[in-house]
Amino acid sequence: MTEKERTERDIGSLETEMNRGFLHILVLALLEKDMYGYSMVKLVEGLGYKVEENTLYPLLRRLEKNGWIASKWDLSEDRPRKFYAVTAAGRSLRAALLEVWKTQIRVLDQVTKEIRHV
Amino acid sequence: MSDKLEAYLEEISHFLSGRSEREEILTDIRSHILEKAAEGAGGTANDAAIERAIAGFGPARRVAERYLDESRPIIAPAYKRFLFRYTTLLFAIHTMLTIVAVIFKKVFIVFPFLFMPRLGVIEALMYLPTAFLADLGIVMMVLYLITQSGKDIRLPWPKFAVDINEVKPPVLAERIFTGIAAFVMLGLTDGAVYLFVKYHAVFFVNLNWKDPRPLFTPDAGRRLSLILIAMLATSTMSLFIKILTKSRWVDIVGDIVSLGLIGVVLTQPWENLFAVRIAEDLLPKIRYGAKFILLFIAAFITVDLIKHIVILSRRRLNPGTSK
Numbered sequence: 001m002t003e004k005e006r007t008e009r010d011i012g013s014l015e016t017e018m019n020r021g022f023l024h025i026l027v028l029a030l031l032e033k034d035m036y037g038y039s040m041v042k043l044v045e046g047l048g049y050k051v052e053e054n055t056l057y058p059l060l061r062r063l064e065k066n067g068w069i070a071s072k073w074d075l076s077e078d079r080p081r082k083f084y085a086v087t088a089a090g091r092s093l094r095a096a097l098l099e100v101w102k103t104q105i106r107v108l109d110q111v112t113k114e115i116r117h118v
Numbered sequence: 119m120s121d122k123l124e125a126y127l128e129e130i131s132h133f134l135s136g137r138s139e140r141e142e143i144l145t146d147i148r149s150h151i152l153e154k155a156a157e158g159a160g161g162t163a164n165d166a167a168i169e170r171a172i173a174g175f176g177p178a179r180r181v182a183e184r185y186l187d188e189s190r191p192i193i194a195p196a197y198k199r200f201l202f203r204y205t206t207l208l209f210a211i212h213t214m215l216t217i218v219a220v221i222f223k224k225v226f227i228v229f230p231f232l233f234m235p236r237l238g239v240i241e242a243l244m245y246l247p248t249a250f251l252a253d254l255g256i257v258m259m260v261l262y263l264i265t266q267s268g269k270d271i272r273l274p275w276p277k278f279a280v281d282i283n284e285v286k287p288p289v290l291a292e293r294i295f296t297g298i299a300a301f302v303m304l305g306l307t308d309g310a311v312y313l314f315v316k317y318h319a320v321f322f323v324n325l326n327w328k329d330p331r332p333l334f335t336p337d338a339g340r341r342l343s344l345i346l347i348a349m350l351a352t353s354t355m356s357l358f359i360k361i362l363t364k365s366r367w368v369d370i371v372g373d374i375v376s377l378g379l380i381g382v383v384l385t386q387p388w389e390n391l392f393a394v395r396i397a398e399d400l401l402p403k404i405r406y407g408a409k410f411i412l413l414f415i416a417a418f419i420t421v422d423l424i425k426h427i428v429i430l431s432r433r434r435l436n437p438g439t440s441k
Contacts, residue, residue: 036153037146037149037150037153038150038153038157052176053150053154053174053175053176054175054176054180054181054184055184057143057146057147057150057184058185060146061142061143061146061185079149079152079153079156080149081149081153082146082149
């Protein structure tokens with residue numbers, strides 16, 4: 001394995017770790033409006049970001065299990081779709097997570113600014 | 119419904135076996151794949167579009183693992199290193215009991231953890247790998263139960279004698295000392311080989327080389343002499359290799375060979391052993407005394423062997439530490 005390939009692999013695995021927290025916030029933010037899984041995938045792709053489908057669905061299940069989102073099947077169309085929406089507990093969690101994320105961004109901004117000055 | 123989709127869901131279902139919400143998970147995945155395939159095919163999901171959607175969703179096992187990844191591990195990461203540590207300690211005890219069982223022809227039972235029948239040397243050698251797997255299983259079971267209990271239990275581990283940081287890089291003085299020891303052992307080995315070639319024995323009751331009197335009868339003397347030469351040669355080779363490297367593998371191989379040779383000595387018949395006359399009442403005492411000394415040496419070598427294996431395994435579990 002070359003140095004470049006190793007770096008790419010390391011970035012990939014670290015990105016996966018970073019994505020875990022980010023996806024929680026993203027999904028909780030998206031579900032302010034009722035959405036089904038595939039519609040979320042398409043919407044996020046349209047914004048220039050890719051969500052792995054096989055990561056999204058287990059995440060939705062975990063969020064629902066914890067009571068942060070709720071789901072209901074819509075059988076009115078040709079194809080049955082499972083719609084998700086954020087709950088009150090989910091909104092509180094989202095607000096708290098956004099605070100954490102903003103603090104992280106602020107700290108990172110500050111540190112990188114200081115590095116640039118050095 | 120597409121056969122490919124059903125086969126894919128069946129495969130995921132297999133990897134999810136035991137999960138209560140398996141059917142719900144499969145319904146979610148089915149719905150997503152049909153939705154995506156229908157959009158890809160312009161409204162109606164055909165086989166080719168379903169196949170593409172399945173490929174996009176990922177291999178069945180990986181998909182199932184994403185749903186399983188929050189489950190508690192079989193053994194918590196903090197306890198993983200104890201798996202090999204405790205197994206080696208348990209195996210050391212097991213090995214010592216095996217040696218005792220071979221020498222004294224005893225049966226040991228500690229139900230349901232230990233059953234050791236009367237063993238010969240060959241049976242003991244075949245028994246030990248099985249014993250290792252049994253010890254590994256017991257330790258795994260204990261660590262599994264601790265992990266599943268969810269409690270923060272501090273597991274004990276003796277730091278003496280098996281501290282990984284005791285492994286220091288070889289120094290010149292040490293190499294010189296090992297070199298001298300290697301040449302002394304080489305001299306002893308050569309001497310033993312010389313005596314064996316000339317007299318077919320290396321054990322004598324006098325030092326009169328014009329008329330030497332062997333200690334043992336010819337057959338027994340030949341066997342025991344060859345075993346002693348093999349032991350000396352093993353130590354010599356081990357010391358010469360240790361001038362060049364401090365690899366623990368040298369000690370491990372040396373210890374295993376020595377244990378094997380001690381085992382061979384212990385299986386030698388005691389009848390018609392001595393070529394000189396020995397008082398009848400002394401014979402049992404000599405026999406038990408010799409067995410006791412050999413057992414003591416074997417136990418000492420076993421402890422040394424286990425120590426080397428533990429240090430080697432700890433180093434492999436902690437790749438950043440010294441070699």
